[in-house]
Amino acid sequence: MEHVVRRRRVWGAVPAVAAALVLGVGGCANADAPPAPDGGNSATSPTAPAAATEPRSGAVLVEVTVSGGFAGVDNRLVVREDGSWTLRSRDKEPRTGRMDADGLAELRAALEDPAYARVPERPSGRPVADGFQYTVTHHDRTVVAGDDERPAALQRVFDALPEGGPPTAP
Structure with missing residues (x-):
């Protein structure tokens, strides 16, 4: 059940990120996502954990x-x-x-x-x-x-x- 919630959070952030990219708006943040170590949003930050479909070379x-x-x-x-x-x-x-x-x-x-x-x-x-x-x-x-x-x-x-x-x- 927890896995489903995490997927919803990440997928819920996708439309907002896409809109920000299309509109050129910066600083989009998902309020549900914890801050990333670099201060960014973990749902959109490059330091966020890799999805299961991505290669695990850095894991x-x-x-x-x-x-x-x-x-x-x-x-x-x-x-x-x-x-x-x-x-x-x-x-x-x-x-x-x-x-x-x-x-x-x-x-x-x-x-x-x-x-x-x-x-x-x-x-x-x-x-x-x-x-x-x-x-x-x-x-x-x-x-x-x-x-x-x-x-x-x-x-x-x-x-x-x-x-x-x-x-x-x-």
């Missing part, structure tokens, strides 16, 4: 954050559906790259493996002192693990990540 395939450790690491690796990736560390300039087709296929296979779907979403043991905490988000599922609990299916995902695994360097 996030997996996001891995690493925190903790002796040096207080706070890193974030985002791999997109098209294989492009961005690594952000606390004080460093972001690094970017693109996975090759084989590497991307390996990562997808690891994420879609039924064994990965059975990896617990939260660690059950005690955290390792000065250890890392890994948070892996793929679609709507988030898995949190520590240095002491890395099931084989999660390790397979880590091994398939660009740059040799989760970003643990400060």
Whole structure:
């Protein structure tokens, strides 16, 4: 039911946007739509989520954050559906790259493996002192693990990540 409401909001904005374009009127806004991060209207902004029929090349395939450790690491690796990736560390300039087709296929296979779907979403043991905490988000599922609990299916995902695994360097 919620999906239908969202479609109505977007489709409800289409006539107003079309009229604004034809008349050359700027600043059209849909009062029902939340503001976009760039200050525009999310129903008409280029930063709005892509419709199901549009290509998902910019969509996030997996996001891995690493925190903790002796040096207080706070890193974030985002791999997109098209294989492009961005690594952000606390004080460093972001690094970017693109996975090759084989590497991307390996990562997808690891994420879609039924064994990965059975990896617990939260660690059950005690955290390792000065250890890392890994948070892996793929679609709507988030898995949190520590240095002491890395099931084989999660390790397979880590091994398939660009740059040799989760970003643990400060």
